[in-house]
Amino acid sequence: MTVPAQNDDVTIEVPTPEDWESIYAMFSSGINIDGDPQSLEAERPLFEPGRSLVVRAGGRVVGTLGANTRQIAVPGAVVPAAHGCRGAVSATMRRQGILTRLMRKHFEDARALGEPITLCWASEGRIYHRFGYGLSVRRVGLNVNAREVTVPKGEEPGRIVEGTVADLRDALVKVYDQVYAERPGWSERTAAHWDYRLADTMAMRQGASALRVAVHEGDDGIDGYALWRVRSNWNANGPLGDVVVVEQVSTTPEAYRALWRFLLSVDLTRSASTWAVGVDEPLYYWVGEPRQLDAHLCDALWIRVVDVPKALAARRYAAPVDVVIQVTDEFLPENSGTWRLTGSPEGATCTPTSEPPDLWLDVRALGAVYMGGTSLSALVDAGLVKEVRHGTLPAASTAFRWHTSPYAFELF
Incomplete structure (x- = not known):
């Protein structure tokens, strides 16, 4: 599949296995390293062409974004998640909306495959705030x-x-x-x-x-x-x-x-x-x-929730919770809405509702608290969470935490 980009000479495509060397070289250049033959071959088996995107200009690879199909442990469960990788745009092609288009397609693909979250290690955190990622795991x-x-x-x-x-x-x-x-x-x-x-x-x-x-x-x-x-x-x-x-x-x-x-x-x-x-x-x-x-x-890990009800129903909660949350997602409007979350250490449901919200969350806050290492209360001062109905924040904040702090040590 080929998606036209803003410039008629620029296309965004799903690559083939034969594109691996060009993608590796472009990504290495994008993160300011030379790359080497050993690493090229070691990483090749992890390359999933069908989960990747490549940007071409005049036949040359000038951008890339990939994903690894894996599960990840979350509080009380294991969920499928798009492990984002090899995201880069050539220095001469930046500021043209290419990364924005790559990210939007990346999120759409994850939703279509039933993955409620995507995640990545950020080269620079400032890149990912604007796409709705939240800092979820620290190291x-x-x-x-x-x-x-x-x-x-x-x-x-x-x-x-x-x-x-x-x-x-x-x-x-x-x-x-x-x-x-x-x-x-x-x-x-x-x-x-x-x-x-x-x-x-x-x-x-x-x-x-x-x-x-x-x-x-x-x-x-x-x-x-x-x-x-x-x-x-x-x-x-x-x-x-x-x-x-x-x-x-x-x-x-x-x-x-x-x-x-x-x-x-x-x-x-x-x-x-x-x-x-x-x-x-x-x-x-x-x-x-x-x-x-x-x-x-x-x-460490930045989490992007791309399917709010599915993501919230997939994990478990440290204490019983019954709360109505309103989520705003400017980058992925179809992800915005109001849901009733009912959860416990044993299970959870999350369904659309017309009830007035108890809490309002920016989607970045949802990513930040998803792994149980950040409290909703801490994000109030950051302006990413608001208590709409007085008294609902403490119990919800307790429920979203977990008995062990999350951490990560494996780059992908």
Whole structure:
């Protein structure tokens, strides 16, 4: 299918598999990197032509926006979601409405496929506010001074075992699948997603070692793993290596503690770093000096609700809620309306109503609270939520939260 753009020489099309190299090159240029052959081949299996859009001008690719078809964990459920990726427009084609047209088609396609939300990692947050995305999941980066931070040793059984990615892959998959559905912000992984996660290209290493794997063996078998690298560093006084934690996943608190204890004690290292843990990371409460974690807060997943009633009925709620909400969506007017939301930890319904609203929400607010990590009350001062009927905000705000904070660590 070809959609004419504003300029007669510019078209927006669904690409074919043969377009992958051009799309990869255009997107790499758009985010100011050169790209490389290893990454091109590692990412190829994740390319879904039918879920992608390509902009051409004079036969040349000048824009792109794609999606990965995956499910994602939300409070109390797992929902299908368009995982937006490779969104870029050539520098010479910007300010011509191309990205706006790409986004509108992206949302329409998600709705047609029954996906109530779309999500992305933002290169710059300012790009996505205007398209109705809300900042839903935040991440915390850590640069831990391993000399000053110690995870106390408990009585937990088990041992840490290292192995190769090939030998331990099945165990990694099993552990991840056991926990991901309970962690809002974590996405399902097919074999192709695991292939990419474990690809270990030079670009992924960023000057550190090859990918390493450590697993924790408890009484019932492997119940946790860590993917990590070492960035070697020395000075005149000796080693200053850094353990780069790619991801750490565990099904038990004992495995989580044991793996962190291991990562903070690797020989010839003095620090450990990770780019994304949750805002309620357990390390804060284990270590004696949390300031030595050198934590910094940043945005992670941005959520765009494209089907309000379906999205609100799909997730669960921390407390019983029965509220009438009015949602305004300027970019996607068919998404605006008034609905009665009735929900609990067990289930939810969301149906159109002519009743007067209790709360008004901008669609950005709905995206921000969808994963349970942001309160409706916090968004009142931001002007994205208004309490129309006095006294309804506290209960609704409580219901939209969740017992675990969402977080995300996997770029897509």
